[in-house]
Every structure is written in structure tokens, then in C-alpha cells.
Amino acid sequence: MTEALTDPARLDEGLLGAMRNTIDEVNQQVGSVPFVRLQLLLSPVVESCRRLLDGAVPEPLLLDLRTIAARSYSLAGRLAFETRDDDASRSLYLSATDAAGRAGAPWRRALVHMSHALVTLYSTPGIAPARTLVDAAVRDAQAGTSVTVRARAHALQAEIAARAGAERHAKAALSLARYDIERQHGDDSSTSSFSSAHLRGFEGLCELYVGNPATAHDFFARSAHALSAPRERVQRSIVSTDQALARIKLDEPQAAAELLHECVDAASATGGRVAAIRLRRARRELRPWRDENFVADLDDHLIDSLGA
Template identity: 65%
Template sequence: MDEKATGAATLKALRVRRGLSLADTARVLISISQRLGRPGGSLPTVAGLQRSVARWESTRPSLPDAHHQLLLAHLYGRTPAGTIALGVGSDFAELLDALAHLGESATRLTELRSMLVRTATDHGGGMLALLSTNVQAGLSAALADPSLADDEVVPALSAVVSDVNAQVGSLPFVRLQLLLAPALEACRRLTADAVPDALLPRLRGVSVAAHTLAGRLAFETRDDVASRALYTVATREAGLLPDPWQRATVHMSHALTTLYSTQGLDRARTLADAAVRDACGGGSVVVRARAHALRAEIAARAGEQRQAQAALGLARYDLECDHGGDPAASSFSPGHLRGFEGVCELYVGDAARAHDRFVKAAGAMVAPREQLQRAITATDQALARIRMGDPRSAADLLHECVLGMATTGGRVPSIRLRRARRELRPWRREHWAVDLDDHLMDVLGS
């Protein structure tokens, strides 16, 4: 069976399992469309939509368009009983698989999933929406008696943490904290009790990821005390794992939040150095590259050009190595490295070269998860334009950054934006600078 035939068969199986005829499916989709607020005059007829459903399931199937994908997502994103279920093994997960077979892009499927996660949080849903029914039951049993934890519990908790992490930039950070909190508590309770020995290392790895993400979210919501405490737990848990690359990732995340929540570079530098030590002794070359890049940025911020360039050279070397089997292969890329190169050029190099690096870095950040980093890069790009003697063009770019931050939120881009605006003070009486101030006040209240 070819890819499209597999997708069509999966769509048909989903419909039949719900006991829906073609006409029933059409009526349900029209009802969902009305509930979502589509104008009544633009709704299809039952007969017309029924033909569309049949085409999606035919021997020469077509891919549902974006609007119909959203309607199908709302249909299969709930169980027949009406509860939201988006996790592995759910009908919604099968729908995404079917759409992938029919030719839909991974980016579009990620966006579709984000829309449904947003819907879950809009209606007060939380972690349970990200778990299948069977896993919910297994997790409940494990929390009551950790010795009953089975092989499904750990990957399910890991999937929740990954799901929440994937929504950074798409959902407000407070919502993400609410989504993550039950998984965080489950990790705490299970690692503290007598889970089966075979599960403990994997469970501890999930706990490290959950506490690191929670530390980042606390930082974004300006709770620096809670953030430091969460990073402390993550560091301790990671220290109990056999490979130190995961502790390196904790140090890097902690270093970045420290860079923006404390005065001076000393504490951030200490954490970055610890990350390099752990990464060099660990099994992930990609994490090692990222650690060297972070050390380069901190050196550049301190005005240490030679040290920054040396660290960037090490990062480039590591990225050029073979990453087959790397446990964190997707965590750092040439596009991310260009962003670090731009920051180093901005502080201890040439503003024009920094600008070029930022343009290339932003162009590589297309995934929904990367929109927050794209906003940060754009603010740095504007700063480079100011130093190149083009303040008005910088202000135009900062307008785009304001719009991006209104969508994504984030403490770091907000700090970077205010810094770039301060560098525009010599032109504060220009009408385009006044327009930017008005925009900042309207959107961000600052």
C-alpha cells in the first residue's frame, strides 16, 4: 500500500470506528465549523462536504485543505465522550499520521497540534489531554504504587514534557507552566519512590528535562527564586545519570537565564564553563558544540575577542563532525550557530558582518518552536543596523519585533528590544522613533 492509500485508509478507519457515515461526518464537520464561528453563508452543504470526505478516503485520495484539516482535528481531538485527547494512541494522533501520509508537511502538522493544545488550555485542560486513556490509567496506578510503573509511563511523561517544550512561543508561559506542573510532580514523586530499577535511569532523564524546562518557564514569568531552585533540582538529578551531556544542557539553560536575571557575567560564565566540562566528557557532540557557542557569547559580551573566536572555532568543528547516533542531534544546528556568531560580531567584531549572520540565522528559523528565538535574533539585527548608521531601518525592524513578541511573549526578547530602543535615544525626536515608542506602549505597555 502506498503512502496516500495508507492515509486514506486511516481516515476511513477513524470514521468507521466512530460509527459515522459519510453524511454523518459531513454534518458533524459543519456543526464544528459553526461552533468555531465560520459565517453561515460560507458553509458547504451536507452533500457537498460528503463528497469531499469521500474523496479524502478514495483510491486516489486528495489532501484535505487547511480549513477542513482544522475541522477534522476538532472532531478527532476529542473522544466520543467529549474529552480532549491528543496524546500517543489517540484518534488525533492517528489523524496527524493520516495527513502526513497524504502529503501534509511536518510544519503544518505541528501548527495544527499547537492549535488543539491551545484549545485544551482554553477550556481548562492540562496534562491529561496529552496522554492516551490507557496511559492515564497506568500513570494513576504508578502514582498510587510506584512499584507498578510500567514501560508506558516513562515515554508518556517524556512526550508531555516534549509537547510543552514544543509550545514555547505559541502559548503564554503561564499556560505552559500549568500544562507542565502535573508531569513535573509525577516525576518528583516517582523518582523519590521505589519504581522498578530498570525504569529509574530513563525516568530520571525525563525528570531532568522537566525541571530544566520548568526553570526556564519560571524565569520567563519573572520568578527568579523558583527558577534557581528548579535548576538546582535538575542539576542534582542530572548528576545521577551516567552520561554528563544532560547536565551540560541544564547548565546552559541556567546560564542563559542567569545572564538576563543578574548583574554581571561571572555567574553565567561559571555555568557556561561547567557546561563545557560536562559536554566534553559526554556522549553528545552536538551539545558540546552548543556549549562552546555559549562560552563564545559570554566571552564576547566581556569584550574578549580572542577567546570568543577560539570558542566559535571549536563549536564549528564539533558541528562538522558525524552526528549519527547523537542523543541530542536536533538540539543545535548551523542556523543556531550563526546566531551566536552574530552576537560575537556585534560585541567584538563588525556590525555589518553581525547583521549578515543574523539575517541568515533568522532565515533558518521557520519552525513554530523557533519563533521566539527568531524574535530575539531580529532585535539583535536591529541593534546591528543602528551601529551601521541606519537607525530608521532599525526602527522599522523593531516594529516587526514588537508584533512578534505580542504573539510569543518572552522575557529575553523584551529585554533585547528595550536595549535596542535605548540605543535609538539620539533620534528620539524623529517621527519614526516616536511611532516606535507609541507602538511599544500600545502593545507591550512599555
């Protein structure tokens, strides 16, 4: 890498492969290694991509380098968000969007837009900025060749619509996501994972916001049970927190608090910012029972584990 940074013309396939492997290794450790450590592991790849793209890289390798840059910048943007550096996160996502746009595959830019939309939803007031990014992701996904990315984009579009109270729009987007999931095959252009288990979480969210909380609870329970891989630990804790919200809506606050204890442990272990935000929102929904012992126990657990 030192030689290639000194003379970008010396970049070769072997070095690109090593950069891909590093990104894969960091991505696979999300949920099992603290986000700050993952940032340190990824930062050499991010900086190398920036410097190489400013140099005279061999033309046949340029598209691959842009693809690697888009992946590394996007993952770094997610990690910066998780460590509460929102300015750095926005800058990295802009760089990722630019690199993905130059990589020649619209579905790659759709992935960046979706990741950016999710962090924007939790770091920017209002739903409009996230909706803009999701709509852009859907356009790119529809223009691309990855059915998996298209399914994920439609599912996220359904969530945004449900959060805005647009029931018909949410159901229409969910129908498209289900259709895409059923058309998935082994040779999809994207290696990103989006399965029926992930979709059930989005179906639960739509039911939670514009449907039946009992149905939402069942979707969440099935989704959380299926999300068993270490890489899915963060997502599982988020889904379980939403399941607790459904229990509150079903007037089962003590059962909700019991489930939230598990979510606190998971959020504490992973350091996930979204999981922590969702937990605090769920706790606010328990205010009518704030004098109950089960809420006091949950508060103690939140303070001990998350400091809030």
C-alpha cells in the first residue's frame, strides 16, 4: 500500500483484493466489536481510497477502486454515526454517493442512499430528509440489476411511509418488497443480505404505525427469532425493542419491560446508537406506569448499562 500511495500506477488486483477483505472483515464484526475499534480498523482503507482516487490509477482498475471506495466510505459513515460524529458521517456518505455514482452500477448507489437514510432518520429532525434519500434509493434500485437491493429499498420506503401515517403508500411499498423477495436468486448482483426475516421487521413496523399492534408483535417476534447471526445482533435488538412497543400498545407494559431488559443488554454490548434511541423512546411510552416497580427496575438497568 505504501508503494501504491507513493505511485498509484503500481496499484494491482492483489492490493484491491486485500482492501475488499478488510472491509468485509470489519462489516462482519459489526455487533460483536465496539464501533470505535471498527473505525480504527477501517480508517486505513478509507484514507488509502481517497489518496489513490486523487492519483493516476491504472484505468482498468478504476471502477473496482471506486466500488471499494463507495463501500468503505459508506461503512465509515455508519460507524461515525454510531460514535455520534454526525458531521463526519454526512461527509463520508457524500463521498460514498459520489464514488458509487461513478462505479457504473445504480444499485451500489442505492445501497449508499439507504444506509444514509437510516442514519439521517435518527440524526436529523423531521422525516423529510430521510424520505428524500429513500426515494433516491428506490429510483437507483429500480434502474439496477439487484433484486435484493430493490426489495430492501421498497421495504425502507414502506417504513418511511408508515411513520408518516401514509397507510396505502406503506402497503403498496411492502407489496413490492414481498414481490422482490420472492424473485431473489443465488446470483444476485449484490452480496448484501436482505431476507424474509428482515422484511418481517419492516412489516411489523408498518403494522405498528398504521395497523394492528397484535399483528405487529407477531411479525417482530418471528423476525427477531430468525435474526440469529452475530452480524444481526444489532438489528435483532432493534426489532425486539419494537416488539416491546407493540406490547405497550396492547396494554402489556410489564411484559414490554421484561423484553426491554434483554434489549438493554444487547444495546450495551454492541454500542448501537439506533438501538439506544429506540430504547429511550420505548421507555417514554412506559410513563403511565412510572410508579410501578417493573419500570423502576428498567430505569436502573438503563442507567447502569447506558447511562440514561
